[in-house]
Amino acid sequence: MRLPIHREPHRPFDPPSELRGLPAMSRLEFADGHLGWLATTSAAARAVLGDPRFSARQELKHVVLHSVRPGGAASPAPPGFFAAMDPPGHTRYRRLLTGQFTVRRMRLLESRIAQIAAERLDAMEQAGPPADLVTAYALPIPSLVICELLGVPYADHDFFQQHTARIVSPGPESPVALKELAAYLAELVQRKSPDDDDLIGGLKAELSVEELTNVALILLVAGHETTANMLALGAFALLREGRREREFGAEAVEELLRWLSILHLGAPSRTALEDVEVAGELVRAGETVALSLPVINRDPAAFDDPEALRLDRPEARRHLAFGHGVHQCLGQQLARIELGIGYRALFERFPGLRLAVPAAEVPLKEAAAVYGVTSLPVTWSTSAG
Template sequence: MSQSDTRTRAAIELPVYMRRNEFEPVPELAALRDGPRVARVRTAFGIDVWAVTRHEDVRTVLSDATTFSNTLGLARMAMMDDLSDEERARMRAGNLLAFDPPEHTRLRRMLTPEFTIRRMRRLEPRIREIVDEHLDVMAAKGPPSDLVADFALPVPSLVICELLGVPYADRDAFQRRTGLLLDMSLPMAERRRVGLESREYMATLVTRAQADPGEDLLGMLVREHGDDLSFDELAGIASLLLVAGHETTSNMLGLGTLALLRHPDQLAIVRDDPAAVEPAVEELLRWLSIVHSGTMKTTTVDTEIGGVAIPKGDTVMCALPAANRDPASIDDPERLDVTRGAIGHLAFGHGIHHCLGAPLARMEMRIAFPALLRRFPTLAEVPGAAAFRSFHVVYGMARMEVTW
């Protein structure tokens, strides 16, 4: 656990796959990967699961939705234990991560055309405007600046708000809810309450879109798939995209910038060589692995992973930081090397649940990192002011003061 976490949670013990020493997964996680390979661990949900840690094994699990079920995995989460079947169905509706084929296939097919690389390129001029506008504000205000609050969080938030049709004026409220929803140290009842609040908010946006569908993604879904998607499914899709669309990219921008500042030779490459930016983004994704684990999965049959027998009905979890630093899959995995661009990483997952928004996230990072570093060539962290968020589903920075 990072020593700079901003809150004390003495009663909480982080699962081994969530523990970090700043950028580094704890040695116990590497020992699990390099030793038993697959082992029982206690999760943040308070249940014991099989942790899969090697790159090859994680790819196998993520590739096989028949043996490793997302639908059954989510249904067994402690957060949903005391809900009725109807309440569970409403909470899961539209959440692609909560389903296996064919239901997953049906939902994803409607969204995939909007997240192709070609479609994302249409957004590039607007993303550049958003990045430049926030850099202008930072420059006008002057140092020091909290890079999280002033740049890393608002840029992807504004992008996803415009893409979905979410009022940007509501960002403080939905960012607060997202932060609480992903904070594993909070009681389950509190996180579930926030989840229901989020659903209610998205329901108001769906109602508005159904009455007057705009040119945004939510409006498109209403116009083109309004007869195929229920009200709850529309709200669930919008909720998932809103949370995933700003939370992951914002933490990559904050944590990635700090990583580059602490590796000035790597920073210079990203700042000075436009051709180096794309592979640098891939290496940062691999090296940081901000999503601790894939979604929980339940085995549908007796199976085996890495020579370990896993009974039918057990829960399996993939430890992505361990897999992305597996020496069997990449040379010298502990070293940050932005020139290698490890495309085979698992930061966006793998298989049918590979992150739908990966093209958008990559574009935002390819634009934002060099723009920031070129605008402020003397950018530096304020010593002792970096605060890491250890207890969240998505690892990152709570605060990061910089000067120039």
């Protein structure tokens, strides 16, 4: 079986129908012809992600959908690219970064996130309807939050926003924008002082320029693209499902993370370092296991009536949207804050917000690494109207 990516018409938030009813572990053909596995239950996914006998090293992984590099297998992760490392290398970076994601810093960012959301909504209101919620709201918020976290000077915010928007857009501009932004971050790292009260400054004395540049790139790409897509896709889901609650507590955010599961193309994945039994199947050393999070997060063994969107679901936090084990998302608390503030502020400002086009015409990112919408036309009634 190859991993299906196309969703049924009029069911944009549900996993592809071919993935339903599969056993916990199924054979999966990868892009390079490798015969690996697909995990589709919460228990199997936790077993893989929590077992040190499975590796996150990129040079060991087979890619689910995209062709292998022309030169063959991927190279080992460069210094600082901790997401594609195993302990003890991963442990060192993780320990340093955990010290930067403190409760104090998250609280300081919370007030700034609320300010950023309000400013974007002010701009939308001033321009008037209709608006593309992706470009007007969902993309700028995480971009500006990453600026605050990394300590990007205010004068460079426009450059940063434009390049992050180009990175997440499909097409030839994406790798060019990534290269330009990497060069900018390397220069920013060199200019920073250990006395600066931001993440780069806090790690300047601990890491080399190359390491810190790659750390910043990981935080940028992982934190920006996922949060931006969640903000837009979550708003689309709420509007399409007729849900306009202004109270977005912790359970509502967790339920949207569970129900939408935007990492949909077999990520995360792990490669067995030795023979390991998972859910009654023997995974041989060298075989890669991909995870179907959209199916895993609707596992009836983990969630009651999993197909339903219940914004008050008490067990929603059992989802694996942020992963599990030593590689569990470092910035998950920041993402939760951004989403909670983002949804709440949007519907408080525009309680009559609605889609400006039929739901079936909203363009979906089925083949992108992170599921979402490329645009989300919305409209609302003005006070003059």
